Amino acid sequence: MNDIFDCKLLIVDDEPELLKMLDNILRREGFRKLIAATSCARARKLFALEQPESVILDVTLPDGDGFSLMREFREKSAIPVVFLSARDEDENRLLGLGLGADDYITKPFLPRELTLRLKAVLNRTYFPAVLNQAAKPVFQLGGTKIDLNGGTVISKNGQVTLTAKEFALLEKLYENRGNIVTGDSLCRAAWGDDLYGYENALMVHIRHLREKIEPEPSVPRYLLTVRGLGYKLVGVDGK
Secondary structure (H helix, E strand, C coil): CCCHHHCEEEEECCCHHHHHHHHHHHHHHCCCEEEEECCHHHHHHHHHHHCCCEEEECCEECCEEHHHHHHHHHHHCCCCEEEEECCCCHHHHHHHHHCCCCEEEECCCCHHHHHHHHHHHHHHHHCHHHHCCCCCCEEEECCEEEECCCCEEEECCEEEECCHHHHHHHHHHHHCCCCEEEHHHHHHHHHCCCCCCCHHHHHHHHHHHHHHHCCCCCCCCCEEEECCCEEEECCECCC
């Protein structure tokens, strides 16, 4: 992939007219590889056959729901997922973000907002250097190597890839290693917003991050909770 416009996008929505509109919006923006599905069954088939590099996903589908479909996708791949849904209640937004979605956009939406937020997700995931030309650090947490240039975690169990939200959180924690980082600061780093409405989502992402960087996630040694204040990354390269 040379740039984000080479990213193969799978768009899943049960409204044909909306799919057509999204196709027009994204192609005008420069995206070249778009595939669409109107059901969970079709989305599963295309996901397996086409191996998309990102998914735009509705919540309400005729043969299932987007939350369950995302769980299936995330069992196979860590590609970025953006929900695009008419369900704008806080609990639905938090559920989507808590499952690991990279963004949650509600309908109706402004085309420019959609493209800006989608490009931000894709750049964070695939081209972080576009956002910051400085080389990202590579560091150790015990026997685990974290490469923020590639967004990867390498341990005795193999290599796993950080999601965009996990990357943003870990980068913020590393920048302030050894010090407490408040929940507000972490939410601004990951969602560009303050803590309000994101508490549960933040805790879920921290748990997922621990599963990747901690030898025993239930007894964390490196990513510590400071009750009532926030989180702290310790033990970085012996610090």
